[in-house]
Amino acid sequence: MASLFQRRRSKATQTERVRERRHEGFLRYANFRWAKISGGLCLLIIVSYALIDVTPRPSGGTWYGYTLGTIGALLILWLTALGYRKRKMTSDYWSLKAWTSAHVYLGLSLIVIGTWHTGFQLGWNVHTLAWVLMMLVILSGLYGVTVYATLPAALSNNRDEMTQMQMLEAIRAFDRQLHAAAQPLTPEDTAPVLAALDEDPFAGGIMARLSGRYPRCATAAALGALRLSRSSGAEAREKVVGLLSQKEAALARLRQHLRIRALLEVWLYVHVPLTFALIAALSAHIISVFFYW
Amino acid sequence: MSDVVKVAIIGSGPAGLSAAARAGQLGMSHVLLEKTDHLSDTIFKYQKGKRVLATPERLDLRSDCRFAEGAREYILGNWDEDAANNKVNVVKHADVAEVTGEKGAFAIRTAKGDVYHAETIVLAIGTQGNPNRMRCGGADLPHIIYQVDDPEDFKDKHITVVGSGDAGIENALGVAEEALENTVTILNRSKDFARAKAKNVSDMMEAGENGFLSIRTETQPKLVEPGWLTLETPNGDEKIECDVIVARLGSVAPRGFVESMGIEFTGPDREAFPKLSPTFESTVPGIFVIGALAGYPLIKHCMNQGYDVVEFINGNTSLTPADEKDLAAIFAGLPQQKSVTEWLDYLRERVRIFADVSPLQMREFMLDSKVAFYRKGEVVFEKGDPGSSLFAIADGHAEVEVAPGVTVPIEQGSIFGEVGLISGRKRGATIRAGADSIFVEVSRTAALKLMGSVPGAKRAINRISLERQLLQIFKGGLTVEDLGPVVDVAEVERIPAGKVVVAEGEQGDDVYVIRSGSMVVEKDIGGKPIFLRYLPAGSFFGEMGVLSGAPRNATVKAAVGSEVIKLTGESFRKMLAARPQVREATEAAVAERAQMNSFIESRKASYSSAVDLYSDTAGFIMKEGLGEATDALLIDENLCVGCDNCEKACADSHEGLSRLDREAGKTFAHLHVPTSCRHCEHPHCMADCPPNVIHRGPDGEVFMEPGCIGCGNCMRNCPYGVIRMEAAPPEKPSLLRWLLTGFGPGPGEPSPKWTKKKLGDEKPKKIAVKCDMCKGIAGGPACVRACPTGAAIRVSPEEFLSIARLQEDAG
Incomplete structure (x- = not known):
């Protein structure tokens, strides 16, 4: 009986720690636990800031400012540790999803912690530099959260059960067939086909990768040229045109794949270096505060 | 050759050789008959340098021949020496064709026509059988091989594969791998490839279209010469370049030969072995069977048996086995x-x-x-x-x-x-x-x-x-006596995947118990089959019909190949009549199911799309073979950013090799089933593991303990392609060192290039590598722990397809 079985299962699940029956994204993790914690923290800061009257005026130098500054600095270091946590496969129990969730929400809370720490005193100095860098890191992180939330489905739809290797393999297969099919063509028609064969699917640079536009695509050029050309035999030319348009479709799929993956990754090239710049500026800020204030 | 020897040993593998060596040591008159020109053909045919393992370790070796783990050459060299030292009387090129006579006076005739007379016979011919040989001119040239151990042994060669069964096609595809740069031709005598599996044929056709190999039908070899092969084609003869010929023309299993001597087997199935006495004597007095043919595929067993059997023949009754x-x-x-x-x-x-x-x-x-x-x-x-x-x-x-x-x-x-x-x-x-x-x-x-x-x-x-x-x-209230009549008429039926056992609307009152495998229950709602429930092994169905007498109200079909026990409605009813409390319990179960059915039906009206999605998802999961899974990795592609951290975590948690391929596999409605072990209820990989190292662990995980001999059976038997044959890469520099200096390959599986550079000329043995569900790792499966977005979970099908899921979706 099915019910008997469910009971047996549920006993088993008690002993296993990682046991989720459904997919739950990092934003929704544990019913928005970290969103609540982070929101509560921000609220606490905003309210206490309004209630506590520090003298002579709110700034990073008051006891209240130091408290927020210490929390913020420690938080920044902890948030940076995600990069290490992600890569260090220790055997104890932890969930990277929980870490990501906390990283996102606590990272956002830094907007309040950092800004309220300044007492809204900004200027052209190393202290404000740290604040600006922090805001930029958060901004890039916000982009990351947005693409993580919106792009995976598109990535999945586009690849249609194909792996990246299979996409490349498909293009290579068309190339081999093109090579054979282009033999009967006249030299004038062969030239664009050869150029298409020489094309590196990865070439085009960062802008092409991110925009998905490849204006100098040799395959598209060859397709255009052969459609207009009348110099070779019609049958051979049609076969090549057919293969070229198949290759173009395969290329389009691969490029879209690479584009989405690039969009999912590109922000990390901003987020991570800026984090290190932030830590450097933060160190300068802390040292200068303690030694030269 | 009219001398009668005390014992004739047929086959010079580990078992036969060890027997002959013992006979030589005892000074017993004997002859060792070997069909090829070298000893131990099976091991001789291993690829060069292959390491041969000496499992099981706990078993002592008792033989006059040496055997310890080592390279193929080392072991064969030892055996050649041992054969000479023990004065083994070996006759090569003696392919036994027929055995006649009886104990004390057997006559053994070889294919060449020589006849050997022996009082007793030890059969140690293994299970490989004789591959069918090529029959054209030059068929005995050495560049004709009958198996391909490792396609990577062939690089930049002209290779012709003769024979278009599965073995031939698989070999051809193996050596036609692009990186090997071989020129591969496969020959087929007829027009179509009727003997091979459809999947193999389509893979081959695709490879042919892509120019990886050339497929020649209605073509057969006519003359083999070094470097060249003449073909007989429909358009006349043609000579092609050819460095290696792989002949896969099938083989004759040894069973027919063994039975022709009158030896009985334990049963008709393929797995049956000859019936043997404690002294390895078959049902024909005077003929003894040892080694793989007797059901002992490991070398050490074989060698011990060779020793023992000759001692027995020599009249040593006090010998206790090595175990x-x-x-x-x-x-x-x-x-x-x-x-x-x-x-x-x-x-x-x-x-x-x-x-x-x-x-x-x-x-x-x-x-x-x-x-x-x-x-x-x-x-x-x-x-x-x-x-x-x-x-x-x-x-x-x-x-x-x-x-x-x-x-x-x-x-x-x-x-x-x-x-x-x-x-x-x-x-x-x-x-x-x-x-x-x-x-x-x-x-x-x-x-x-x-x-x-x-x-x-x-x-x-x-x-x-x-x-x-x-x-x-039917817990409680029943006794074995109550069940007697039910069990007497019960039948066990095998149900192939997808076959309907009970069809909705049909009359019938048989009750079925799922013995192995699993079933899905579907109901036709609004002209579309809607998934109602997944029934794992140990559940029963069909009881509603018995209780109500009404036609079947849902269809039940096998999710995977299953076995059910069919109980007749009549005997079941009698049993219920005798035990009212069992009847009550059964009725309660029926009511519970009926309630669930009506819940889904009512939701179908108002939340049609949620029910459809649930049903279609269930259908997809069953189609992917997850019906036999106990724990599978499922990825939600609405969440997966493609970072492959799951694969990296897997590799870093297990000696540097990933057991899963995230990107490969099927997807439905953004639910992705990656190539990764599902820990099947009846693991296909366990079916034929010679050293028996695949087991099910305490958390239901199917894992391999050390001792794999690298035969690849499990990899071939796995229908889901989740087992790799791979050698563990060398140790990587630490993560901190990589983070700080960039030295080393970083997290995850190192690139083959790095591994190769690090290893130099060393070629470690490839063994089977599969998911062990992170057995022994306190934190649980690394793939799930390391997913940054929550896209990866590990579940059993009944957990994933719970009714709670539908309730949440349908509100």
Whole structure:
């Protein structure tokens, strides 16, 4: 009986720690636990800031400012540790999803912690530099959260059960067939086909990768040229045109794949270096505060 | 050749050679007949430098020939020396064609026409059989090979594959791998590829279209010359370049040959072995069978048997087998003091399923078994514990806890734990010793082998397990006597995947119990089959028909190849009539199911799309073979950012190799089933593991213990392609060092290039690598822990397709 079985299962699940029956994204993790914690923290800061009257005026130098500054600095270091946590496969129990969730929400809370720490005193100095860098890191992180939330489905739809290797393999297969099919063509028609064969699917640079536009695509050029050309035999030319348009479709799929993956990754090239710049500026800020204030 | 030798040994593999060496040592007149021009053809045909492992380690070697783990060349070299040192009288090129005569006067005729006379015969011909050879001119040239061990041995060669069965196509595809730069041609005598699997044919056609190999139909070889091959094509003869010919023309299994001598087998199945006495004597007096043909595929077993069999023939009756001390150790912990033979006889007399087992088989089973003494009241296993071994009661009795506080005794001579054996699921009830008892615990593999080779044991186990399964399902209030009439008319049916067992709207009152595999229940709602429920092994269905007499209200079909027990409605009804409380319990179960059905039906009206999605998702999951999964990795592609951290985590948690391929695999409605082990209920990989190192662990995981010999059987048997044959890469520099200096390959599996550079000329042995569900890692599966977005989870199908899911989706 099915019910008997469910009971047996549920006993088993008690002993296993990682046991989720459904997919739950990092934003929704544990019913928005970290969103609540982070929101509560921000609220606490905003309210206490309004209630506590520090003298002579709110700034990073008051006891209240130091408290927020210490929390913020420690938080920044902890948030940076995600990069290490992600890569260090220790055997104890932890969930990277929980870490990501906390990283996102606590990272956002830094907007309040950092800004309220300044007492809204900004200027052209190393202290404000740290604040600006922090805001930029958060901004890039916000982009990351947005693409993580919106792009995976598109990535999945586009690849249609194909792996990246299979996409490349498909293009290579068309190339081999093109090579054979282009033999009967006249030299004038062969030239664009050869150029298409020489094309590196990865070439085009960062802008092409991110925009998905490849204006100098040799395959598209060859397709255009052969459609207009009348110099070779019609049958051979049609076969090549057919293969070229198949290759173009395969290329389009691969490029879209690479584009989405690039969009999912590109922000990390901003987020991570800026984090290190932030830590450097933060160190300068802390040292200068303690030694030269 | 009219001298009569005492013993003729046919086959010079480890078993035959060891037998001949013993005969040589004893000064016994003998002849060792080998069909090829070298000793031990099976091992000779291994690829160059292949490491041969000496498993099982606990078994001592007893032979006049040496054997220890080492490269193929080292082992063959040793054996050649040992054969000479022991004065083995070997005759090469002696392919035995026919054996006539009887004990004391056998005549052995070879294919060349020579006749050898012998008093006794030792058959040690292995199980490989003779590959069919090419029949054209030049067919004996050395560049014709009959198997491809490792396609990577061939680079930049012109290779022609002759034969278009599965083996030929697989070899051709293997050597046609682009990176190897071979020019591959496959020949087929006829027009189509009727003998091969459709998948292989389509893969080959695709490779042909892509220019990786050339496929030539209606073509056969005519003349083989070094470097060249002349083909007979429909358009006349043609000469092509050819450095290597791979001939895959099928082979003749040795069974026919063995049976032609009058030797009987244990059964008609492919797995059957010759019937043997404790001294390896077959049903034909004077003919002894040892080695792989006798059911012992490991080299050490074979060599020990070769030694033993010649000692037996020489009249040594006091010889105890090499495993004597291991068996003695197994019996050591028991309160009574008996010799190994006495213990074996004791068990055979007292346990029903061992009654028909021969003493030789008994030794073998006991080596894979444990015997333990239990005090009264001691727990043998708890309900819900993992475990697939079978227990037999040699002394005392056991108590099964069928419901809290209710126990049923199992008498001496009977068995328990057989449900795990058949369905591979966790233990269904707690068992205690009812008195001071001795229980024998037989491992699943040994028990399956027992059932395969001893029909009496199989019958006994099947009957008992059926009774128990029914008792379990209709818990309480039933006795074995009540079940008698039901079990008498019960039939076991095999259901292929996708086949309908019960069709909606049909009349019928048979009740079915799922013995192995799983079923899905569907109902036609609004012209579309809607998934209602997943039934794992151990569930029953069809009972609504018996109780109400109404036509079937849903369709039940097999999710994977399954076995069901069919009980007739009449006997079932009689049983219910005799036991009203069982009837009540059954009616309650029916009501519960009916309620669920009507819930889905009512939701279908208002939340049609949610029900459709649930149903289609279930259909997809079943189509992907997850019906036989106990724990599968499922990725939600609405969340997966493609970072491959799961793969990296997997590699870093297991000696540097990833056991999963995230990107590969099917997807439906953004639900992705990656290429990764599902820990099947009946693991296909376990089916044929010569060193028997694949087991099911405490959390249901199917894992491999050390001792893999790299044969690749499990990889080939896995229908889901989740087992890799790979050597562990060398140690990587630490993560911190990589983070700080960029030195080394970083997290995840190192690139083959890095591994190659690091290893230099060393070529470590490739062994099977598969997911072990992060067994022994406290944190649980690394792939799930390391997913940054929550896209990866590990679930069983019944957890994933719970009705709660639909309730959430449909609101």
